[in-house]
Amino acid sequence: MKTQRTWMKLSVLSLIMVVLLSACGGGQTGTESNDGASSDSDVKITLLNSKAEINSQLEQAAKDFHADHPEITLEIVPVGNGQSPFEKASALYASGNPTTMMMLDTGDVEKFKDRVLDLTNETWMKDAVENSTGTTTFDGKNYAFPFSIEGYGFIYNQNVLDQAVGGTFDPQTIQTTAQLDDLFQKIAASGKSPLIISPMDWSLGAHYLGLAYGGQSPDQAQVQQFIANLKAGQVDLASNAVFNGLMDTFDLMKTYNIDKASPLSGTYERGPEVLGKGEVGLWFQGNWAWPQIHSFDTADGKYGFLPVPVSNNPEDFGNTQISAAVSKRILIDKEKSTPAQQDAAKKFLDWIVYQDKGQDFLVNQASVIPAFKNITLEPNDPLGKSISEYIKAGKIEESVSTLPADHWSKLGASMQKYLADVIDRGELAKEIQSYWTNVK
Template sequence: MKREQRWMKLSVLSLIMMLILSACGSKAATESNSASEGSSSESVKITLLNSKSEINSQLEQAAKDFHAENPNITLEIVPVGSGQSPFEKASALYASGSPTTMMMLDTGDVEKFKDRVLDLTSESWMKDAVDNSTAATTFDGKNYAFPFSIEGYGFIYNQNVLDQAVGGTFDPKSVQTTAQLDELFQKIAATGKSPLIVSPMDWSLGAHYLGLAYGGQSPDRAKVDQFITDLKAGQVDLASNAVFNGLLDTFDLMKTYNIDKASPLSGTYERGPEVLGKGEVGIWFQGNWAWPQISSFDTADGKYGFLPVPVSNNPDDFGNTQISAAVSKRILLDKEKSTPAQQEAAKKFLDWIVYNEKGQDFLVNQASIIPAFSNITLEPTGPLGKSISEYIKAGKIEESMSTLPADHWSKLGASMQKYLADVIDRAGLASEIQAYWSNVK
């Protein structure tokens, strides 16, 4: 009997111990699960280096909208300073040990940072990226950048001003040669308005306008690339190149009819959309990214479009009926300093842009960007985005030079500024351009 009582006491004691251990295990599991849930909802701050100053306010609003749907993620927009290239800014941030989580860079900058950023090849949006939009940022089979925007540029025209100039409805197809452009400038001037404004920023003159001298060499991109190779090797005589000279013939017209002719280097970017939107000038050399600024001054009821920049008096020559366009800006994700949580939050923001209704609205309607993703069916609402899209659909595109060296626009933009101000002549400009390329490694 005593033995049975002792056994029963031991059994009860064992049962109590098992219950205690089970309770402890359950509590530990609960605490572990709670901790895990807490870590997934911890607050994360990420940053984006923005090299498109004209959409800074739109990006800041997008950051707020994204935060509203993802309360644990705070996104701060860090603008690139005036006069500084995206490459220089990103390099400086890395040198200081504090790179942004995301960097919006030019296409040609991506390869220089590929060892410091994430491989994005497996991201879900890759399957929806339009054809060839990631080719320029893919190295050894890995894509390192998110194609943020397709942009195009040329002569933006104010339809109302040009209608008045031609005494009817202006037809953009009526200007396909340098001589026809000259005639149009004369007609605008005859109304008492200025034909156009030339914005003297080095990035506009060096990357965009001068870029046409390269991209306009041939519709075959392989021949354009060979032209650049020959420039580096000193095997091109720009002074006798037909496209280069034709482009400068057009630029000489622009200098003649420039509203700021008396002080050509005094202009600012902000002045361009104001005088065009108010109808003080008929034409501005710029891109579709300028619509948010133009719209704030618009008195033409949104009637604007693009004219190509002619390079000859033969309408059949390549470039005379084409608009320069390409994927221009890319977003890269840092892997050196950002935490796994920050990286995932940044990826979530990119997905939000591509697949979320508000993200798509930001891209197309608010920032007036032509998306590089086939799943986004929103049509550009701004007239400039619509105009570029029409050129794309018609196959009238000259691929923009988006892989130029990082210092091209600043160094050769300065050369173009000297030519604009008549500090150097055409031969001097050609000489400076060839000297630059001979030093490019």
């Protein structure tokens, strides 16, 4: 009797387990995921966003994408204040819960290449602008989607420059250091300050000094070789023509700086204010600064970019090129995401490049300069338009976006010392060379 009761209990338990397993299995077939997908037709994906200024636009894009693809739900995960994209992505992997997609800086892609999908055969690769995937390609495989292009140089206030030249200023007239000097003199004679130098270490170290590397050649292989030679102690910067030309221009900037009396006292916020209000003619900065400039512009002014000249020969590389590169990349995880999630992530990237709503999000809502030739929408802001015009004209010096993580802080500090006349050019060159020969 005891044996029979035991057998009956086991039979009932077995039946219950079969029912439970069937119910669970029915909800997970094909699309079970660490992100909580719940049916054959529904999949949830996540995107780590490291461009905080467009978080709300991305969240709206996720809704618009879901409207076009009801079977896919996209959640945006912002990188926290003060945390780098690399740190956040690394922490998520360490916890075993990485996002399906990650928006990272170019220099971080190689560190994750073994954990993300090879995107070499994606449709959008044929429409990517020239050189936009070279720095994320390893052993012939591209691992990242080029999300946004950013550029920098001298931002100019057209109204101030028109007044200085006594007519309509033509940016094509500034193609040498001597012509820039002449423009500075004319602005000063008009009663305005020629320019402002923002003394932040990231601006001086990553952006301005970065021109000394990117300006070595239009051939990226030669640029990378130059950096390799720096590391090997085989470069004498003190005799390098591009470095010296760049610093000749910086010396001009120091002379005409509105903050010359106290060159390290300025803040980032002061730059867009004095440029937008028409107190200075130029500001060395990037197209990301437009919202701040616009907030101070009361005259509905026009703005654009001038390259940073490095010689008095207009034909020399860099004199008519603007520094620009893809600044943000999107990677797709392959360690934890399911095939269904990976396919959904690919659909989102295709949606950005090829669908009207996706293109509108990128260009009109997020004010991003796209890295794809097929997207013909023009940026809304004048700085984005100016960078786009240089890109279309083939007048681009590719920004070096794979510098070591501490480059901007350490050599930015060296540039600050040079700006404040604490060290001379020879000492600056030695500090730069010492940094590179000690890079691990």
